[in-house]
Amino acid sequence: MKGPSVRGREGMPGFKWWHGLILGLLLAYVPGSLLVGGVLLLPLVVLHFVDPDADRQRMMIVLFYLGAVMVHPLRAAWLAHGDWQTCVQQITQPMTLILDWMAVGVAWLVAEVSAIGARLWYADYSRRERRAIEKRINALREEWLETEKGSKA
Amino acid sequence: MDYTQGDDSPELLIADRYLVNTTQKQPAIGGCPTWVAQDITATGSTWLALAPSMPSPQFSDLMFFRHQSVIGLHAHEYHKGALWVLCAHPPGPSLTEGLGVWSESQVIDGVIRPMADALEKLQAAGLTCRGIRPDNLFVGQGLHKVVLGPLGVAPNAELQPVLFEPLCSAVCHPTARGIGTIACDIFSLGVLVLSLCIGELPLKGLSDAEILRRRFEVGSATAYMQGHNVPIGLVSLLEAMLSDAPENRPVPSDLITIAPSKLFSIRQEIPARVPLMIGGVEVRTPRALAWYAGKYQNEFLSLLQRKIISQWLHRELELSVMSSLIEQAGVAFLPSSGNKAVDPTTMVATRAIAILDPAAPMFWAGRWFWPEAIPQMLAHADAGLFPPDEQRNIRGIAGFLMTSPEVFDAATLPALQSTQIGNLAAAARRTGAKGMEQVRRLPYDINVYQPCLSSRCLKERISLSAGLLQWLNRHVSEEDLSADDLGRSGFMDDQMRTFLESHCARQGIIPLAQSQKVGLPSWLADLTLLAAAQRRFxxxxxxxxxxxxxxxxxxxLKQWRSRTARAKRRAKLSQLAEAGNLTKFLENVNDPAGLQKDRKMARQAEIEIAHLEQILEEEPNRKAVHEKQARNAGEFFSLLVGIAVSMASIWLEFCE
Incomplete structure (x- = not known):
């Protein structure tokens, strides 16, 4: 107990002892469904170890996408009452696995694309703002500072 | 003088009523150029239009004087700011065209009595005539009654010949004779009476200097009557009238009641048997000595110092009081008085002369004059009728008399001179000006009708402020006034400014040229003055x-910071220039409140510019912030899409 909890503290923050208890109970009673969930959540675990930037927020986003893929296999596992055969069949379906791994990429893609969009929008906004300020400065200069320039010249 | 009119037509209409044809000049009346004026509102009635170039300071009183022996004024009008006097035609030619020999009774009834009556009325009004001379006296055809030309159109006694003036004003330059007294008029009347009795002017053919010399030698009465056949009944009267001592002359009321052969007794002055020699001239009376003292000042002062004069007065003339006074005056030679501005010898000569002849005019700085004539002398000096060094001399005398009247406060000065100096100093104080400006102001302050003495418009005889303004308005073109002159010395010269200031001061406006002293450019000060005059006149x-x-x-306008304000005011300025109201015109530029507001707004604009520039400078920082926000937005959107996708997936799974 000590070893995993220390590791959990280092790698998985918030991993408490009752998490292990629940995991053990699930392993004992519905090993099939747990297998489906575990396999399908694998990309998240991989992401966590591969991407150092992956913070809680990003994990949460990816989890939603993975959740979307997991709905059908988990339901199938549920309907089969956790039948091991069916569960294995579910996780060996290539379409499900492809979708599952692609979900991570889709999440990243959507985030990047919308970030680019937002960046473009901000750039346009600040350009417009800059132009308005320059126009105002010029107008004020022309109105008030012309004689000063004339006298200096 | 040549009176050129703006338009080519020789005819000019004065006050929309009197039509004057300037090509038909008449013989001068009262010393003024004269034309016939037709009254267009009444057919057939004509008047004489006189153009006085320098009316008397008392003209405003004299123009209401009416007497049967004086041609009264019909009207006085202004045309383009110049004074025009309209009067009736004289009854006949003037006496210069022939005196004729008048009998004793004709002289008494036609000259002495009516003229004495007129003089008495003038005296009662506190005025003097100073116009009894042949060219100002008119006689109707076949009548033996003289009529005097209009009064006040000539400056005081300026036009009187030396022959017709008593010694106390004959020694002065014509402009320095002043208003004088009725006794002076009585003397002139005496000369007139004598001339009419003998049929010619006495001392005919002699120069003015010769006439003066003869009169000082033997006395005016003797000099005039010597060798002429004077009616025996008038001899005593003439001796009294022509007496050199004013107190010996009869007063007008004596003359009104005159009867033939009436005797006048006067205290005879006995000339000294042994004459005093001064400058190679034999002098026998104190009066003559006074005159020659002015002429040969150095000799006189040396005689005075050696006490020869006091001894001569005491031994030969038995005038012991005068002798002791003279001796005291000589002692004052020593620099006793603390006033360093006065040369002690000048003061001694002035005092000694005043003692020798109390009726004599003032003698100061080599010049005989009556203090009351100072404004008139200044006017002539300003008009350029004196050579430059004399102009300076006169201005110096005027300045000194006005600023240091206490120097002349001595008991030895005759009362008449002291009062006149006092009046002069009071008038000078009233101007509120200082230095040369005070000297310039005096002629205008003393005489309402004094035309502007600027050399630019002297010919136009402008004596009305409105006239000067309109004249200026017609004469500000590029040829009349170059841009350089305008920038440097303004629209007007000193005389015009002084003229306007005097007229403004008369209306109770505090002198405006103070603005010039405050440091405005002269053209702007001139505009301010013109604007005030325009408001008023x-x-x-x-x-x-x-x-x-x-x-x-x-x-x-450059001092306005705002460009739109400048443009707006410039446009308004052109409009106002066309309208010609100088006050509004100037207000458009001289608007302190507006200017202050403009300054304030300019400051605010500067602050705003600085603020905006700072915003621009901080842009890179904001870029980093934007980058982070964009990333967050991307993740958030991704989260939303994820939620939507999972929802859609659940819906598809359970509800399909």
Whole structure:
């Protein structure tokens, strides 16, 4: 107990002892469904170890996408009452696995694309703002500072 | 003088009523150029139009004087600011065209009595005539009654010949004779009576200097009557009238009641048997000595120092009081008085002369004059009728008399001179000006009718402020006034400024040229003065002046910081220049409240510019912030899409 909890503290923050208890109970009673969930959540675990930037927020986003893929296999596992055969069949379906791994990429893609969009929008906004300020400065200069320039010249 | 009119037509209409044809000049009346004026409102009635170039200071009183022996004024009008006097035709030619020999009774009834009556009325009004001379006296055809020309159109006694003036004013320059007294008029009347009795002017053919010399030698009465056949009944009267001592002359009331052969007794002055020699001339009376003292000042002072004069007075003339006074005056030679501004010898000569002849005019700085004539002398000096060094001399005398009247406060000065100096100093104080400006102001302050003495418009005889404004408005073109002159010395010269200031002061406006002293450029000070004069005297537009000032004022607009305000005011300025109201014209530029507001707004604009520039400088920082926000937005959107996708997936799974 000590070893995993220390590791959990280092790698998985918030991993408490009752998490292990629940995991053990699930392993004992519905090993099939747990297998489906575990396999399908694998990309998240991989992401966590591969991407150092992956913070809680990003994990949460990816989890939603993975959740979307997991709905059908988990339901199938549920309907089969956790039948091991069916569960294995579910996780060996290539379409499900492809979708599952692609979900991570889709999440990243959507985030990047919308970030680019937002960046473009901000750039346009600040350009417009800059132009308005320059126009105002010029107008004020022309109105008030012309004689000063004339006298200096 | 040549009176050129603006338009080519020789006819000019004065006050929309009197038509004057300037090509038909008449013989001068009262020393003024004269034309016939037709009254167009009444057919057939004509008057004489006189153009006085320098009316008497008392003209406003004299013009209401009416007497059967004086040609009364019909009207006085202004045309283009110049005074025109309209009077009736004289009854006949003037006495210069022939005196004729008048009998004793004709002289008494036709000359002495009516003239004495007129003089008495003048005296009662506190005025003097100073116009009894042949060219100002008119006699009807076949009548033996003289009529005097209009009074007051000539400056005081300036036009009187030396022959007709008593010694106390004959020694002065014509402009320095002053208003004089009725006794002076009585003397002139005496000369007239004598001339009519003998049929010619006495001392005919002699120069003025010769006449004076003869009169000082033997006395005026003797000099005039010697060798002439004077009616025996008038001899005593003439001796009294022609007496050199004013107190010996009869007063007008004595003459009104005169009867033939009436005797006048006067205290005879006994000349000294042994004459005093001064400058190679034999002098026998104190009066003559006084005159020659002015002529040969150095000899006189040396005689005075050696006490020869006091001894001569005491031994030969038995005038012991005068002798001791003279001796005291000589002692004052030593620099006793603390006043360093006065040369002690000048003061001694002045005092000694005043003691020798109390009726004599003032002698100061080599010049005989009556203090009351100072404004008139100044006017002539300003008009350039004196050579430059004499102009300086006169201005110096005037300045000294006005600023240090206490120097002449001595008991030895005759009362008449002291009062006149006192009046002069009071008038000078009233001007509120200082130095040369005070000297310039005096002629205008003393005489309402004094035309502007500027050399530019002297010929126009402008004596009305409105007239001067309109004249200026007509004469501000580029040829009349170059741009350089305008920038440097303004629209007017000193005389015009002084003229306007005097007229403004008379209306109770505090002298305006103070603005010039405050440091405004002279053209702007002139505009301010013109604007005030326009407000007060003249409602007509001065568009030409305003148009000429336009470029100058536009440069003044530069102090407005706002460009739109400048443009707006510039446009308004041109409009106002066309309208010609100088007050509004100037207000458009001289608007302290507006200017202050403008300054305030300019400051605010500067602050705003600085603020905006700072915003621009901080842009890179904001870029980093934007980058982070964009990333967050991307993740958030991704989260939303994820939620939507999972929802859609659940819906598809359970509800399909």
């Amino acid at each position: 003249d409602k007509d537009a001065l568009s030409s002046v305003a148009r000429r000032a336009l470029p100058l004022l536009e440069t003044e």
